[in-house]
Amino acid sequence: MRKLFIPALAALIVAYAMLVQAQRGGGPMTMPPAPGSLPAHKFEKVAEGVYYSTATGSTTIGSNSVVIVNDQDVMVVDPGITPAAATTFIADVKTLT
Incomplete structure (x- = not known):
């Protein structure tokens, strides 16, 4: 009986983890987008012509x-x-103008 406890517990933990992953909609893991492939800034209009x-x-x-x-x-x-951050920012600002 004792010899079966550890494998049974391990199987139960694995089954629980798989169930949780399935409920979260977990499919295959995807890689995040490459750095620089998305805009680095999000602009919110505060007033006419003013963006945060x-x-x-x-x-x-x-x-x-x-x-x-x-x-x-x-x-x-x-x-x-940094100068690199400023360059990226200016490139994103061009989407406003």
Whole structure:
């Protein structure tokens, strides 16, 4: 009896884990998108021509930024903590203009 306890317990744990995975809709695991393949920022319109930007998590940005757009100019406040972050931010801002 004791020899069967450990294998039976292990089988029960595996069956429970499979049941939980099936209920969560768990299919085969998928890889996350490649870095840089998604926009790095999400823009929320605060007022006419004023946007608040938050990072989407696709890259490490390290800041929340403000963009002010008018007919002739675009003003950016805090584009990022590194030149690479600023370059990515400017590329995403171009979707607004």
